Amino acid sequence: RYHQAIKENRHLYNILQELRGNIRVFCRIRPIFKFEAKSCIEYIGNDGSLMVFDPCKSQNTRKIFQFNKVFGPATTQGEVYKETQSLIRSVMDGYNVCIFAYGQTGAGKTYTMCGSSNGSYIISYFDLLINYSSTLEIMNCSGNGGLSIPNASIRGVQSTADVLNLMILGEKNRAFSSTAMNHRSSRSHSVLTIHVHGKDISGNTIRSCLHLVDLAGSERVDKSEVTGDQLKEAQHINKSLSCLGDVITALAQKNSHIPYRNSKLTQLLQNSLGGNAKMLMFIHPESDSHGETISTLKFAQRASTVELGAPHQNKESSEIRNLKEQIDNLKKALMIKE
Numbered sequence: 001r002y003h004q005a006i007k008e009n010r011h012l013y014n015i016l017q018e019l020r021g022n023i024r025v026f027c028r029i030r031p032i033f034k035f036e037a038k039s040c041i042e043y044i045g046n047d048g049s050l051m052v053f054d055p056c057k058s059q060n061t062r063k064i065f066q067f068n069k070v071f072g073p074a075t076t077q078g079e080v081y082k083e084t085q086s087l088i089r090s091v092m093d094g095y096n097v098c099i100f101a102y103g104q105t106g107a108g109k110t111y112t113m114c115g116s117s118n119g120s121y122i123i124s125y126f127d128l129l130i131n132y133s134s135t136l137e138i139m140n141c142s143g144n145g146g147l148s149i150p151n152a153s154i155r156g157v158q159s160t161a162d163v164l165n166l167m168i169l170g171e172k173n174r175a176f177s178s179t180a181m182n183h184r185s186s187r188s189h190s191v192l193t194i195h196v197h198g199k200d201i202s203g204n205t206i207r208s209c210l211h212l213v214d215l216a217g218s219e220r221v222d223k224s225e226v227t228g229d230q231l232k233e234a235q236h237i238n239k240s241l242s243c244l245g246d247v248i249t250a251l252a253q254k255n256s257h258i259p260y261r262n263s264k265l266t267q268l269l270q271n272s273l274g275g276n277a278k279m280l281m282f283i284h285p286e287s288d289s290h291g292e293t294i295s296t297l298k299f300a301q302r303a304s305t306v307e308l309g310a311p312h313q314n315k316e317s318s319e320i321r322n323l324k325e326q327i328d329n330l331k332k333a334l335m336i337k338e
Protein backbone atom coordinates (compact mmCIF):
# COMPACT_ATOMS: atom_id res chain seq x y z
CA ARG A 1 0.00 0.00 0.00
CA TYR A 2 2.93 2.31 0.77
CA HIS A 3 4.43 1.79 -2.70
CA GLN A 4 1.01 2.08 -4.29
CA ALA A 5 0.45 5.39 -2.51
CA ILE A 6 3.73 6.70 -3.91
CA LYS A 7 2.95 5.53 -7.43
CA GLU A 8 -0.43 7.16 -7.34
CA ASN A 9 1.21 10.45 -6.56
CA ARG A 10 2.83 10.97 -9.94
CA HIS A 11 4.58 14.15 -8.91
CA LEU A 12 6.28 12.53 -5.94
CA TYR A 13 7.13 9.50 -8.03
CA ASN A 14 8.86 11.65 -10.66
CA ILE A 15 10.84 13.40 -7.95
CA LEU A 16 11.98 10.07 -6.53
CA GLN A 17 13.17 9.03 -9.99
CA GLU A 18 14.99 12.33 -10.30
CA LEU A 19 16.72 11.87 -6.98
CA ARG A 20 17.99 8.32 -7.50
CA GLY A 21 21.34 7.21 -8.80
CA ASN A 22 24.76 8.81 -8.95
CA ILE A 23 25.90 12.35 -8.38
CA ARG A 24 24.87 14.07 -11.53
CA VAL A 25 27.49 16.16 -13.25
CA PHE A 26 26.67 18.96 -15.61
CA CYS A 27 29.46 20.65 -17.48
CA ARG A 28 29.04 24.23 -18.60
CA ILE A 29 31.47 25.82 -21.03
CA ARG A 30 31.47 29.57 -21.00
CA PRO A 31 32.00 31.62 -24.18
CA ILE A 32 35.57 32.53 -25.10
CA PHE A 33 36.50 36.17 -24.64
CA LYS A 34 38.14 38.13 -27.45
CA PHE A 35 41.49 38.37 -25.63
CA GLU A 36 41.71 34.64 -24.97
CA ALA A 37 43.56 31.97 -26.91
CA LYS A 38 41.75 29.30 -28.91
CA SER A 39 39.31 26.94 -27.30
CA CYS A 40 40.58 23.60 -26.10
CA ILE A 41 37.09 22.10 -26.48
CA GLU A 42 36.72 20.52 -29.88
CA TYR A 43 33.36 18.87 -29.81
CA ILE A 44 30.21 18.90 -27.71
CA GLY A 45 27.72 16.12 -28.22
CA ASN A 46 24.01 16.12 -27.43
CA ASP A 47 24.61 12.97 -25.38
CA GLY A 48 26.67 14.76 -22.72
CA SER A 49 30.07 14.09 -24.30
CA LEU A 50 32.79 16.57 -25.03
CA MET A 51 36.22 16.32 -26.60
CA VAL A 52 39.19 18.24 -25.22
CA PHE A 53 42.56 18.76 -26.88
CA ASP A 54 45.72 20.76 -26.27
CA PRO A 55 45.95 23.44 -28.98
CA CYS A 56 49.66 24.01 -28.15
CA LYS A 57 50.80 20.44 -28.88
CA SER A 58 51.27 18.97 -32.35
CA GLN A 59 50.59 15.34 -31.39
CA ASN A 60 47.07 14.03 -30.87
CA THR A 61 45.96 14.98 -27.37
CA ARG A 62 42.24 14.44 -27.88
CA LYS A 63 40.34 13.08 -24.89
CA ILE A 64 36.62 12.37 -24.67
CA PHE A 65 34.68 12.91 -21.43
CA GLN A 66 31.11 11.91 -20.73
CA PHE A 67 28.75 13.68 -18.34
CA ASN A 68 25.02 13.81 -17.70
CA LYS A 69 24.78 16.98 -19.69
CA VAL A 70 27.08 19.47 -21.37
CA PHE A 71 25.95 23.05 -21.78
CA GLY A 72 27.69 24.77 -24.70
CA PRO A 73 28.82 28.42 -24.72
CA ALA A 74 25.48 29.65 -26.10
CA THR A 75 23.49 28.22 -23.20
CA THR A 76 21.50 30.77 -21.22
CA GLN A 77 21.05 30.94 -17.44
CA GLY A 78 17.40 30.05 -17.98
CA GLU A 79 18.32 26.85 -19.83
CA VAL A 80 20.68 25.79 -17.05
CA TYR A 81 18.01 26.52 -14.44
CA LYS A 82 15.42 24.53 -16.39
CA GLU A 83 17.60 21.41 -16.12
CA THR A 84 17.87 21.78 -12.35
CA GLN A 85 14.36 23.09 -11.68
CA SER A 86 12.69 19.86 -10.60
CA LEU A 87 15.66 19.01 -8.40
CA ILE A 88 15.54 22.41 -6.71
CA ARG A 89 11.78 22.14 -6.30
CA SER A 90 12.19 18.78 -4.60
CA VAL A 91 13.52 20.76 -1.60
CA MET A 92 9.90 21.82 -1.06
CA ASP A 93 8.98 18.14 -0.84
CA GLY A 94 11.42 17.55 1.99
CA TYR A 95 14.60 16.44 0.19
CA ASN A 96 18.01 17.95 0.89
CA VAL A 97 19.75 19.11 -2.27
CA CYS A 98 23.31 20.27 -2.76
CA ILE A 99 24.56 22.03 -5.87
CA PHE A 100 28.26 22.64 -6.37
CA ALA A 101 30.08 24.85 -8.79
CA TYR A 102 33.59 23.48 -9.28
CA GLY A 103 36.30 24.73 -11.61
CA GLN A 104 39.19 27.10 -12.00
CA THR A 105 38.95 30.82 -11.34
CA GLY A 106 37.32 32.65 -14.21
CA ALA A 107 35.52 29.61 -15.57
CA GLY A 108 32.04 30.94 -14.73
CA LYS A 109 31.09 29.38 -11.37
CA THR A 110 29.77 32.56 -9.77
CA TYR A 111 28.11 33.60 -13.01
CA THR A 112 26.18 30.33 -13.09
CA MET A 113 25.26 30.38 -9.40
CA CYS A 114 24.46 34.11 -9.13
CA GLY A 115 24.21 35.67 -12.57
CA SER A 116 20.79 36.96 -13.55
CA SER A 117 19.08 35.72 -16.68
CA ASN A 118 20.10 38.87 -18.56
CA GLY A 119 23.75 38.20 -17.79
CA SER A 120 24.44 40.80 -15.10
CA TYR A 121 25.48 39.87 -11.60
CA ILE A 122 22.72 40.32 -9.12
CA ILE A 123 23.86 38.53 -6.05
CA SER A 124 26.64 37.03 -4.04
CA TYR A 125 26.75 35.10 -0.78
CA PHE A 126 26.74 35.94 2.86
CA ASP A 127 29.08 33.68 4.68
CA LEU A 128 32.60 32.47 4.10
CA LEU A 129 34.09 29.11 4.85
CA ILE A 130 37.79 28.78 4.37
CA ASN A 131 39.89 26.25 6.11
CA TYR A 132 42.36 28.40 7.97
CA SER A 133 39.98 31.01 9.27
CA SER A 134 38.26 29.62 12.32
CA THR A 135 35.72 32.39 12.76
CA LEU A 136 32.88 29.99 11.99
CA GLU A 137 32.74 26.94 14.23
CA ILE A 138 30.98 23.84 13.01
CA MET A 139 29.18 21.92 15.73
CA ASN A 140 27.35 18.62 15.90
CA CYS A 141 23.64 19.07 16.42
CA SER A 142 22.37 16.97 19.25
CA GLY A 143 19.93 14.28 18.22
CA ASN A 144 19.54 14.46 14.47
CA GLY A 145 23.16 13.77 13.47
CA GLY A 146 23.36 17.00 11.50
CA LEU A 147 25.79 19.88 11.77
CA SER A 148 25.25 23.49 12.58
CA ILE A 149 27.28 26.70 12.46
CA PRO A 150 26.09 28.68 15.48
CA ASN A 151 27.66 31.98 14.38
CA ALA A 152 26.49 31.89 10.79
CA SER A 153 23.82 34.39 9.95
CA ILE A 154 20.37 32.88 9.53
CA ARG A 155 17.50 35.16 8.56
CA GLY A 156 13.84 34.52 8.01
CA VAL A 157 12.61 35.31 4.50
CA GLN A 158 9.11 35.74 3.10
CA SER A 159 9.76 36.31 -0.59
CA THR A 160 12.28 36.07 -3.41
CA ALA A 161 13.03 39.77 -2.91
CA ASP A 162 13.95 39.07 0.73
CA VAL A 163 16.42 36.39 -0.39
CA LEU A 164 17.98 38.67 -3.01
CA ASN A 165 18.31 41.54 -0.53
CA LEU A 166 20.12 39.28 1.89
CA MET A 167 22.41 38.11 -0.85
CA ILE A 168 23.26 41.68 -1.86
CA LEU A 169 23.99 42.47 1.78
CA GLY A 170 26.21 39.42 1.93
CA GLU A 171 28.21 40.48 -1.10
CA LYS A 172 30.00 42.93 1.16
CA ASN A 173 31.23 40.04 3.29
CA ARG A 174 32.75 38.07 0.53
CA ALA A 175 36.48 38.35 0.20
CA PHE A 176 37.61 39.35 -3.24
CA SER A 177 41.27 39.97 -3.93
CA SER A 178 43.45 40.29 -6.99
CA THR A 179 45.44 37.40 -8.33
CA ALA A 180 47.16 36.86 -11.62
CA MET A 181 44.35 34.51 -12.61
CA ASN A 182 41.42 36.88 -12.27
CA HIS A 183 41.21 40.28 -10.67
CA ARG A 184 37.83 39.42 -9.13
CA SER A 185 38.98 36.05 -7.96
CA SER A 186 37.09 34.95 -4.89
CA ARG A 187 39.48 33.58 -2.36
CA SER A 188 36.96 31.48 -0.53
CA HIS A 189 34.25 28.90 -0.76
CA SER A 190 30.81 30.25 -0.31
CA VAL A 191 27.89 28.19 0.93
CA LEU A 192 24.40 29.56 0.80
CA THR A 193 21.92 27.32 2.59
CA ILE A 194 18.20 27.81 2.27
CA HIS A 195 16.33 26.07 5.07
CA VAL A 196 12.77 25.10 4.34
CA HIS A 197 10.43 24.48 7.26
CA GLY A 198 6.74 24.10 6.69
CA LYS A 199 3.65 22.01 6.25
CA ASP A 200 2.29 20.67 3.01
CA ILE A 201 -1.42 20.71 2.14
CA SER A 202 -1.96 17.38 3.90
CA GLY A 203 -0.49 18.75 7.11
CA ASN A 204 2.79 16.81 6.87
CA THR A 205 5.77 18.57 8.42
CA ILE A 206 8.65 19.33 6.07
CA ARG A 207 12.22 20.26 7.01
CA SER A 208 14.82 20.36 4.30
CA CYS A 209 17.66 22.43 2.94
CA LEU A 210 19.20 23.54 -0.32
CA HIS A 211 22.97 24.13 -0.31
CA LEU A 212 24.33 26.28 -3.11
CA VAL A 213 28.10 25.92 -3.00
CA ASP A 214 30.30 28.23 -5.05
CA LEU A 215 33.75 26.72 -4.50
CA ALA A 216 37.00 28.64 -4.63
CA GLY A 217 39.05 28.30 -7.83
CA SER A 218 40.53 24.82 -8.29
CA GLU A 219 43.70 26.02 -10.08
CA ARG A 220 47.17 25.15 -8.80
CA VAL A 221 48.60 27.73 -6.42
CA ASP A 222 51.88 28.27 -8.31
CA LYS A 223 49.95 29.36 -11.39
CA SER A 224 48.11 32.16 -9.67
CA GLU A 225 51.41 33.81 -8.56
CA VAL A 226 50.18 34.73 -5.12
CA THR A 227 52.53 35.33 -2.19
CA GLY A 228 52.42 35.98 1.56
CA ASP A 229 49.02 35.89 3.22
CA GLN A 230 47.30 35.26 -0.10
CA LEU A 231 49.52 32.22 -0.68
CA LYS A 232 48.67 30.90 2.77
CA GLU A 233 45.00 31.42 2.03
CA ALA A 234 45.27 29.78 -1.40
CA GLN A 235 47.03 26.75 0.11
CA HIS A 236 44.27 26.35 2.68
CA ILE A 237 41.60 26.72 0.00
CA ASN A 238 43.37 24.08 -2.06
CA LYS A 239 43.61 21.85 1.00
CA SER A 240 39.87 21.93 1.59
CA LEU A 241 39.27 21.30 -2.12
CA SER A 242 41.63 18.34 -2.01
CA CYS A 243 39.74 17.10 1.09
CA LEU A 244 36.56 17.32 -0.98
CA GLY A 245 38.35 15.30 -3.66
CA ASP A 246 39.41 12.70 -1.05
CA VAL A 247 35.83 12.38 0.20
CA ILE A 248 34.54 11.97 -3.35
CA THR A 249 37.21 9.33 -4.09
CA ALA A 250 36.35 7.43 -0.89
CA LEU A 251 32.63 7.56 -1.74
CA ALA A 252 33.31 6.46 -5.33
CA GLN A 253 35.36 3.50 -4.07
CA LYS A 254 32.71 2.72 -1.44
CA ASN A 255 35.35 2.83 1.31
CA SER A 256 34.21 2.07 4.82
CA HIS A 257 35.87 5.25 6.13
CA ILE A 258 34.93 8.53 4.47
CA PRO A 259 37.26 11.35 5.64
CA TYR A 260 34.62 14.03 6.17
CA ARG A 261 36.32 15.42 9.25
CA ASN A 262 39.46 16.56 7.40
CA SER A 263 38.00 19.93 6.40
CA LYS A 264 35.21 22.25 7.44
CA LEU A 265 33.80 22.19 3.95
CA THR A 266 33.36 18.40 3.91
CA GLN A 267 32.13 18.40 7.52
CA LEU A 268 29.46 20.91 6.71
CA LEU A 269 28.32 19.07 3.60
CA GLN A 270 28.54 15.62 5.16
CA ASN A 271 24.80 14.96 5.04
CA SER A 272 24.60 16.12 1.45
CA LEU A 273 27.68 14.23 0.28
CA GLY A 274 26.88 10.97 1.97
CA GLY A 275 23.65 10.03 0.29
CA ASN A 276 20.96 11.84 2.23
CA ALA A 277 20.73 14.31 -0.61
CA LYS A 278 21.34 14.76 -4.28
CA MET A 279 24.12 16.77 -5.81
CA LEU A 280 24.77 18.45 -9.09
CA MET A 281 28.13 19.80 -10.08
CA PHE A 282 28.84 22.41 -12.66
CA ILE A 283 32.23 22.20 -14.26
CA HIS A 284 33.60 25.03 -16.29
CA PRO A 285 36.58 24.12 -18.40
CA GLU A 286 38.31 27.32 -19.35
CA SER A 287 39.22 27.80 -22.95
CA ASP A 288 42.90 28.56 -22.80
CA SER A 289 44.28 26.39 -20.03
CA HIS A 290 44.17 22.83 -21.17
CA GLY A 291 45.93 21.33 -18.09
CA GLU A 292 43.49 22.83 -15.59
CA THR A 293 40.57 21.83 -17.79
CA ILE A 294 41.72 18.20 -17.87
CA SER A 295 42.14 18.11 -14.09
CA THR A 296 38.68 19.67 -13.60
CA LEU A 297 37.13 17.12 -15.95
CA LYS A 298 38.87 14.24 -14.19
CA PHE A 299 37.55 15.46 -10.84
CA ALA A 300 34.07 15.69 -12.32
CA GLN A 301 34.32 12.23 -13.84
CA ARG A 302 35.27 10.77 -10.46
CA ALA A 303 32.34 12.60 -8.84
CA SER A 304 29.94 11.19 -11.43
CA THR A 305 30.78 7.63 -10.31
CA VAL A 306 29.67 8.32 -6.73
CA GLU A 307 26.52 6.32 -6.09
CA LEU A 308 24.14 8.00 -3.70
CA GLY A 309 21.84 6.05 -1.45
CA ALA A 310 18.08 6.42 -1.68
CA PRO A 311 17.34 10.03 -0.81
CA HIS A 312 15.69 10.59 2.53
CA GLN A 313 12.54 12.65 2.55
CA ASN A 314 12.43 14.92 5.59
CA LYS A 315 8.72 14.67 5.89
CA GLU A 316 6.51 13.19 8.55
CA SER A 317 3.32 12.01 6.99
CA SER A 318 0.36 11.08 9.12
CA GLU A 319 -0.70 8.50 6.50
CA ILE A 320 2.67 6.73 6.52
CA ARG A 321 2.80 6.93 10.30
CA ASN A 322 -0.59 5.24 10.48
CA LEU A 323 0.47 2.52 8.04
CA LYS A 324 3.65 1.88 10.06
CA GLU A 325 1.56 1.58 13.20
CA GLN A 326 -0.72 -0.91 11.45
CA ILE A 327 2.34 -2.96 10.37
CA ASP A 328 3.65 -2.93 13.94
CA ASN A 329 0.27 -4.05 15.27
CA LEU A 330 0.06 -6.84 12.68
CA LYS A 331 3.59 -7.98 13.59
CA LYS A 332 2.65 -8.04 17.25
CA ALA A 333 -0.52 -10.00 16.44
CA LEU A 334 1.55 -12.52 14.44
CA MET A 335 4.01 -12.92 17.29
CA ILE A 336 1.18 -13.61 19.73
CA LYS A 337 -0.15 -16.31 17.36
CA GLU A 338 3.27 -17.98 17.05
Ligand code: ADP
Pocket (backbone or CB within 6 Å): 029, 030, 031, 073, 103, 104, 105, 106, 107, 108, 109, 110, 111, 112, 182, 184, 185, 186, 217, 284
Ligand atom coordinates in the same frame (compact mmCIF):
# COMPACT_ATOMS: atom_id res chain seq x y z
P1 ADP B 1 34.48 32.11 -11.40
O1 ADP B 1 33.43 32.39 -10.39
O2 ADP B 1 34.50 30.68 -11.85
O3 ADP B 1 35.84 32.58 -11.00
P2 ADP B 1 33.06 34.08 -12.96
O4 ADP B 1 31.69 33.54 -12.76
O5 ADP B 1 33.45 35.25 -12.14
O6 ADP B 1 34.12 32.91 -12.75
O7 ADP B 1 33.23 34.36 -14.52
C1 ADP B 1 34.40 34.98 -15.05
C2 ADP B 1 33.98 35.95 -16.12
O8 ADP B 1 33.35 35.27 -17.19
C3 ADP B 1 33.00 36.99 -15.63
O9 ADP B 1 33.31 38.21 -16.24
C4 ADP B 1 31.67 36.47 -16.13
O10 ADP B 1 30.74 37.52 -16.37
C5 ADP B 1 32.05 35.78 -17.43
N1 ADP B 1 31.18 34.63 -17.72
C6 ADP B 1 31.18 33.47 -17.05
N2 ADP B 1 30.30 32.60 -17.58
C7 ADP B 1 29.71 33.23 -18.60
C8 ADP B 1 28.69 32.88 -19.56
N3 ADP B 1 28.12 31.68 -19.54
N4 ADP B 1 28.34 33.80 -20.49
C9 ADP B 1 28.93 35.01 -20.49
N5 ADP B 1 29.90 35.40 -19.65
C10 ADP B 1 30.29 34.55 -18.70
Ligand code: MG
Pocket (backbone or CB within 6 Å): 109, 110, 111, 185, 186, 214
Ligand atom coordinates in the same frame (compact mmCIF):
# COMPACT_ATOMS: atom_id res chain seq x y z
MG1 MG C 1 33.64 33.14 -8.52
